[in-house]
Amino acid sequence: MSIPSAFTASLSPEERAAHGRSARRRAPRSGHGRFEAGADRPDPIEVIERQSAQRVQELVPIRYGRMLESPFRFYRGAAAIMAMDLGRMTDSGLTAQLCGDAHLLNFRLLASPERHLVFDINDFDETYPGPFEWDVKRLAASFVIAARANGFSTAEQEGAVRECVQAYRTRMREFAGMHTLDIWYAQDDADSMRKLLASSMSKHAKRQTAAATAKARTRTYLQAFAKLTRITSEGRRIAADPPLITPLRDLVAGSSAGEEEKELQTVFEEYTKTLSSERRHLLGHYHLVDIARKVVGVGSVGTRCWIILLLGRDDDDPLLLQAKEASESVLAAHTGGERFDNQGRRVVTGQRLIQTTSDIFLGWTHVVSGLDGRGRDFYVRQLRDWKGIARPETWDPAMLRLFGQVCGGSLARAHARSGDPVAIAAYLGGGDSFDRALTEFAGAYADQNDRDFEELGVAVRSGRVQAHDL
Template sequence: MREQDKAPGPAAGGPRRDPAQRAADGKAARRRVPRSAQARFEPGKKRFDPVELLEQQSADRVRELVPIRYGRMLESPFRFYRGAAGIMAADLGQAPHTGLTTQLCGDAHLLNFRLLASPERRLVFDINDFDETLPGPFEWDLKRLATSLEIAARARGLDARRRTAIVRGAVEAYRERMRLFAGMGTLDVWYAQDDADQLAALLPAEQPDRTVRRRTAKALAKARTRTTAQAFDKLTTVVDGRRRIASDPPLITPLRELLPDDQRVELESKLRELLRNYSDSLSAERRMLLSRFQVVDMARKVVGVGSVGTRCWVILAIGRDDQDPLLLQAKEAGPSVLAPYAGAAVHDNQGQRVVAGQRLMQSAGDILLGWERVIGIDGQQRDFYIRQLRDWKGIAQPDTMSPTMLRLFARVCGASLARAHARSGDPIALAAYAGGGDALDRALAEFAEAYADRNAFDHQALATAAADGRVPVAPSPG
């Protein structure tokens, strides 16, 4: 079996520190970085070139897909922000921080909070994407979330007062829930979940209006339909009497169309080897489950915004018969964008880094989540993490949300982030730093406004680079 995942925090058997000492850590962090100082964003005159940073990220990606990445990022400031986690990491990494460490999502924008299925087949609300996960200062995730809400609210045409209320609501929900975790037992913190049917408990005392309740119920019902079976019907077809992944290039390109026969056979062999070896990262009973499926087809998939161009494969496997499918996604994992500023991962395999971070932060994870390393037909060694392609996932649509809906969604995201941070960080120290007043809320709302301005400037810089022919751009096919 693999080396055990390592987590931030004290080593097992280390000296126990009482709550007063841990609270003192949070108060000491206030002296290092006062909460009011969290409002500042001062990039300086010699700030890095954001386009150059994006080009550096693209250098090792699939060349023909890189223009799609830039095309998607150019569609709006919010889509640019989704692809610019590395840019924000560079800005945050050069500024003072609290030193209050927790496992970070690394890309905690609002669309990375979703409805997901637990192994017990309940619908829960949680963080979904962990490509950039790494231990680091808690406020980096909170600033990433706060800024995404500011940008989304601008896209909805909301005035400054409403935008500020939305951002402050998210930070307030984070702060208030962290205070609850600070008073809970260690196991109670770990067992905490955000059950979708109980999300109202995370909202203010006043009840949402009827429209909000109706839309929430509709979203929950829709999430429950987004199953493997639905994905199977949508993504597969029958070819020569056999079930195969449907072709939809460049978004989904089956292996049979991607390469000449000799290279295809070699790559198919390497992908099958990846799957066989990946099962070693699963527990014994889950390896047994996986062994009951047979791989029948594979395809390259274009994913996300910031991830476009990374190597991503969809694997179709069949159990008892064609009506018993399993769809897996094997996604390339490189070093986290936080690594230059937070330190390298303790895991040698970047796929293992992603899996370890996800298991730390999520309250209910994918039972088939694992990792592996493979040498591709280009001779390059690459790390991957593997998970189910779709399992009861519900995705927010901020561009259609009313101001009330966006405000409530912001609070749920803030509260869920607090739960994720409390699992690996010290909720007592974090609560002591955040405090009982609104100082942190006000500071991060001010930061979010300033960084949203910078994001708009960087978005325009990419547009200028595209117009000048510096970066290749292709319209997003979907």
């Protein structure tokens, strides 16, 4: 889909720019604005049903219930549907490591290992190499869907998309002129970004961003520890809240309990081997105390996700890890790229390519279940650490446009780390042709998302699938 990176690096900036401009012949920028489902478009409900078939069946109705809450919640759970649609379109052939699910709620405030608050992409379950514009299109459409939920006008919806795409394009041009190491070291520090955007922010927006930053710093692992655990006669344990949080001790009984516990102990032990030596040493100061299954997100509901509680010096010295099952990326079938032997490793590798500062406990593992004999891949990270989550339902159009700027610029930084910023910037150009096309696409795809959302409702009402509101 693109020239090999080693060959790209040997080209001059002028040759790389020429390569980017030549991609316009393959995929004209204005052509990105067109979206037509076509009569041969596969049934979207079948697409998500195929995903659900590999998941914990008792949790699948919760997934559908969450997707039915709103068109935006549906969109969050429908990454596989959009990947199918994007794979049927002509692409630029200019690749980067994609997030794969770049909707606006996947951008948030996070803690760096140095304890700085940064703005970055959060979830990487679908990360995979692919055409750079696929991420931009998914992000752009999410702004239209969020704006519609707030009752914003068509002009206000389009304004948010234009700000987002323009920020992506202009920042990519900045990266095209930077030294390679400077691109790799670039990050979006929350305080610096707030100062940079201050001139374009209203007093209300300034108050909102200051409050969000302050709240993110309170969402620490200690807060999660207090919320998710309790003191029992056996010591500190994870509190049950079934079916959303189910401790292992309550999930299985008899001989199967021993098998499940052994499997999860193996998950943990094998995972530690993927950490660097100093981080294995740090983890060695903790001991495993309790494990529970947790229902997470929207699109991830039904995947096997475990909370792992470890304690260090005493019962008030915790570490909470999340071990999440990793399946093949929804993009894989539509790119023709290499297949990964471990999907957990795919997630971790992609995250390290995209994020400027990743969780120090990020790792992966593979385990063969003693219950059904199936091999499953997992990736592991801290459960929560300084995460600030956007609340677009509380925003006015100006705040949504501002967030569009921040997300677009952040996505450009992510792509510039793994892709060729010179070629991508040359393809995008200095005018607004790509911006206008993506604005058109975002509106058309939001319409399609509305139709697919209605289709899921029909499927539930007809009894084709079951949905639970939890």
